[in-house]
Amino acid sequence: MASRRGFLTGLALAPVAFAVGCGLPEPTGIPGGGSRPLPIPPLAPSTVGDDGVRRFTLRAHSATTEILRGKHTPTWGYNGSVLGPTLRARVGEQVGFTITNDTPEPTSVHWHGMHVPAEFDGGPHQMIAPGAQWAPHWTIRQQAATLWYHPHPHGATEKHVYRGLAGFFLIDDESADTLDLPKDYGVDDIPLVIQDRRFAANGTLDESDPTDIGLLGDTIVTNGIAGAHLDLSTERVRLRILNGSSGRLYNLALADGRTFDLIATDGGLLTEPVALQQIQLSPGERVELVLTMRPGEKLALRSLPITERAGIDRATEFGFDDTFDILELRAARALRRSAALPAALVPIRPLTAVSTEPTRTFDLQWFMINGRRMDMNRIDMTIPVDTTEVWSVRNNDNWPHNFHVHDVQFQILAINGTPPPPALAGWKDTVYTGSGSTYTLAMRFTEYTDPTYPYMYHCHLLHHEDQGMMGQFLMLAPGQQPAPMPMMAGHETS
Structure with a gap:
């Protein structure tokens, strides 16, 4: 058997089970x-x-x-x-x-x-x-x-x-080094990218006819293959999970409904572990989960239907009703004992008061932000260096969207005026935005001023981004003014 530390490609693998629609057996x-x-x-x-x-x-x-x-x-x-x-x-x-x-x-x-x-x-x-x-x-x-x-x-x-x-x-x-967490890469500390794909009969990727959510696939691929299992030798395993799909949302759970611990989100560790039975990930988001296994058991990591769907007009078309297994976890008959999770992880200092009024507002709708589609030659805003800003981001659409900001990690101050749940109380760079909901985000812009090259903010459903749901900003030092952007080989404007 090849080592799990090696990156196996070209393996003969069967596609994962996939069920579409309500009322089908799990x-x-x-x-x-x-x-x-x-x-x-x-x-x-x-x-x-x-x-x-x-x-x-x-x-x-x-x-x-x-x-x-x-x-x-x-x-x-x-x-x-x-x-x-x-x-x-x-x-x-x-x-x-x-x-x-x-x-x-x-x-x-x-x-x-x-x-x-x-x-x-x-x-x-x-x-x-x-x-x-x-x-x-x-x-x-x-x-x-x-x-x-x-x-x-x-x-x-x-x-x-x-x-x-x-x-x-x-x-x-x-x-992070001082915390007693699973950290043996490839053994009890596992990177896991989850993606969905469509295949033609000859095995080529089907890139045709994206829906309004993008290239929604009917086969789940984990770390580049379909139909994988993970052999475990320790009592606890840390999964560093990335939703690497272009448009699909995942509502992750363990097949038997047991609790797992969320220890980190996009930008790092939380203040303390959060016990959950389900967690939703939109494209680009990451979580770190710690699971506890029993000797000899087999357990599926599963994606359940998306429950946060108010205001979404075509939930089935967007994959919200789908249920499928993502990865089978196989525990050895004898497992090496793992330390108990620390009660405290790392402190998180608030960037600003929860009551701080928004500096800017962003309305997400169709393929636009604030009624405009991306223009490579247009700077949408400039931000002074060493400032903390509060952005109000609202999904005004009947489509699912999320929101990603380059260069910074942000804190979610409120969702529709209410403090975020513990799973969203850590550092984030990408957040799902439910239809009709407003997300108040605090972020600090530091250090890297540049009058020429901008950073992006955009929906990370990649079809939406490609269609123009993106803007760009410059971070400027005192007295700096925007400068012309050079054209580069291989660069096309739209």
């Missing part, structure tokens, strides 16, 4: 009990030079992957046939990258959730032409967290991610 498990072990993305190799910079190399390229049994699917990946290695660095480290684009299309690499200079953000203004290289670098200045990287070309983000370009970026720090 799935009883993955066909065949999960045909192959869950691939674990390898930790990316890096070198540290005399200058102290930790350097990584990434190559985006096309290949084929056996996602389904006996089917060879054309895919894109970083340093492999699909997805990418897990990048890992510590707070205070300088990191540098050499990134080569060997795909046939211009692409970019965005560091989702990262506090990073705008010129290295990897958004649609940092395109890498086919055959070209990009060399971003910065210093890690944020707390331990589970982040990710993915393409961000305007108008083509959904397809580039759908073809397989995505990977985890883990940040470590001393505060």
Whole structure:
């Protein structure tokens, strides 16, 4: 059997059970009990030079992957046939990258959730032409967290991610190191990206006819394969879960309804574990869950129908009624004991008073924010450096949307004027916005001023983003004025 520490590709795997619509029996498990072990993305190799910079190399390229049994699917990946290695660095480290684009299309690499200079953000203004290289670098200045990287070309983000370009970026720090949490990567600390895909009869990805929510798939893929199981040797396991789908929401639960502990959201650890039986994730959101297993048992991680659907006019079309198994967990007959979870994790200092009035308002509707679609040549707002702002974000639509802001992690002050539930009380960079609801978000803008290169804010349902549900802002130092943005090879405006 191949090691779970290796990133297995080209495996013969069966698709996951999938049931659509209300009233159908709940799935009883993955066909065949999960045909192959869950691939674990390898930790990316890096070198540290005399200058102290930790350097990584990434190559985006096309290949084929056996996602389904006996089917060879054309895919894109970083340093492999699909997805990418897990990048890992510590707070205070300088990191540098050499990134080569060997795909046939211009692409970019965005560091989702990262506090990073705008010129290295990897958004649609940092395109890498086919055959070209990009060399971003910065210093890690944020707390331990589970982040990710993915393409961000305007108008083509959904397809580039759908073809397989995505990977985890883990940040470590001393505060997290001292906590007695599962942290043996690939053993009891597992990165898990959940995605949905549609396949043609010959195994190629079906990129045709997106619905209003995007390319909604009927097959669940975990870490690049369908129909996986995870063998466990410890009493507790930490799942770092990313919703890497372009438009599908997941309502995660364990098949027997048991409780699990939420310990972290997008931007890092919570103040204390939160016991839950279900948790909803929209595209781009991450959570860290700790599950407790019993010796010898098998248990499915399952996605249940979306319960938060008031105001959504086509819930079935958007996949809200779907139920399916995502991953089978298999505990060994003898499990190594795990420490009890700490009662306290890390402190979170409020950015501002809950009563602070909003600085700006954002209305989400159709493919627009505040009635406007994305224009690459238009700066929608400028923000003074070293300021804390409060944004009021409202979904005025009968569609599902979420909201992501580049460079910052935010705190949710209120949802419809009410304090957020404990699961949303930590650091976030992406939040689901229910139809007709208003989300009050506090965020602080620091350090990286740039009169030329903007950051983005957008819906992270990637079809919505590609269609123009995005805006851009500059962070300016006192006295700075916006400067013209240079045109770059591989860059297209819309």
